[in-house]
Amino acid sequence: MTKTNRIQPVLLPILSPIIAIASALIVGAILISLSNANPITAYGILFQESLANYYGFGNTITKTAPLLLASLGVLVALKAGLFNIGAEGQIYMGGLGSVLVGLYLQGLPALIHVPLGLLGGFLLGAAWGWIPGYLKAVRGVNEVITTLLLNYVALNFVGYLLNNPLKQPGAPSAYSALIAESARLPLILPQTQAHAGIFIGLFATGLLWVLFARSPLGYEIEAVGQNPTAARYAGMSVKRTIMLVMALAGGLAGLAGAGEVMGLKYRLFDRFSPGYGFDAIGIALLCRGNLVGIVLTSLFFGILRSGANVMQRSANVPVTVVYAIQGLTVLFIAISFAIERQIKIKN
Template sequence: MNENNRAQVLLKIFSPLIAIALALLIGAIFILIAGANPIAAYAALIQQSLFTFFGFGDTLKKMTPLLFTSLGVMIALRGGLFNIGGEGQIYLGALGSTLVGLYVSGLPTFIHIPLALLAGFIFGGIWGLIPGYLKAVRGVNEVIATLLLNYIAVNLISYLVQNPLEEANAPSPYSPLIAESARLPVIFSGGFVHAGILLALIAAIVTWVLLELTPLGYQIMAVGFNPTASRYARIPVKRTMILVMVLAGGLAGLAGASEVMGLKYRLFEQVSPGFGFDAIAIAFLSRGSTIAVVLISLFFGALQSGARAMQSVAGVPVTIVYAIQGLMVLFIAIALAVESWVKFSKPQT
């Protein structure tokens, strides 16, 4: 291994850790500027989010949609595509599971739950299929397509919950409750943790197996690395691109389904507070590692869960947590730029 290759490996391993450390360090400076003690603030965050029954439950609850969606973003990145449409795919997945939960009745739980989850996956997958087809067949940039589809999805759900799906006499826009047979079971009451977290972890295992141990995973990686060479190798590049976006959308759709089926039991106008965009940061920080996606999703869930504790204990504004998340993305982007420079620079002789 020459010096360039060694530097690339070390950057890939340590860049996420360095990005997180630097973001927390600058976050500590912000906390000092705000007139608070950063040690007390971070201690409150960790204590509340990981070492209290309710707080850890809340962390797992927030981790669930983040993990589903970031797995989808990671799969797309492996295929050389940048899916920033996770937010819209979450909304469509929530719609699919809501429709099955509302209008398919008389089914036992062991059939109704999988059917509602499948609907969430299909609806999210369709929302991923659209930019996948446009990219593969028409050459439309997937960043633009997925970004615009986010707005369409959000406004579509807004229209539906204010009109045909609106609960009668509702004080705010939301749908009626889904059937009890379509609700995910609560695995422990602390933080209302539902079975969606188990499904998300299973999805992570399946994703790892798919990407690392199957011919399809190799095919996805080959297309992402060099689509031109893949065509010469008789890999169906267009079909692979479309499939990648369908899988990415389907996983994000499961995030929306889990929010409806496990937490809210109805479709709200604001299905997601930005899980789709947080998932982009998680996927980039993971550097293509499924295990890292799981751990960083937990970390982001803990940040969001403990933010209120930082505010109440140390007097730190909640917005500092969002600043820390943004700084992580900035530093990982810098690391990627440095890695690209190392990759293409010639080793010294």
């Protein structure tokens, strides 16, 4: 193997996400130009208002928190060679779990009520993730299909509850009553919506680093992901690992939903997620299993979501351009996967 061939496997995973994001921004600049706006001005407003502006930064943090937790849920599954396409539904079930704790457990101090609300969101999201894990491990059903379909089951189930038993009496639309104040996450930036959910995401990221870098379970998960047959011969329980990983993935996405309810909206709304679970798929794929990368990429997507409306008002750029940039980023990373595969085959 030549020196160039040895370098390629190391550089490709690093360069591919950078090239994908840069390519998406370049195509986005073309779209901005077609809408009769200045791309440099538009991008300047987008990043300045999302990061340099106090209120804009608070909004960016608010958008980043659910993206980070949901993409961690997708990443955990990828480590085990599984595709969790159901983060969106798991977000809704997590929101449901936290609102049930916030509504029906009263009189508790915040020190107990907040962790219980987060636990409720985690457990209901984990249960929703365990279902496709069980079907995959025991019945051999493709998890892509089951997680995708369970998204719609979760959305409609939560919608039914919010239009019937959980609906706020006299409410003009489908939403629940307010959760108890003791079940609400504290704000971290005064006069903004930024709440402690971002710290939950960062803490979960640290725990996952310990899991994969320092624990036997993390080694087992990665072994199953790389070669389930070899893992089975080594005495590892592949079925148990699959179910455990999918439950953990669902629980992490469930925490994203719990954070939205407990830190931002204080009640459960029908269709409260703007697609965080689907964005999480692109983020996890973009990061190639790198936990630091997943934090930074979640922040990048949070910036796009936070600055979209400001860019529309100040630079006269349609919000749909920002959503196009997100989609193009995922498209370009998919193309980079195909190119990498061809390079590996040739080498």
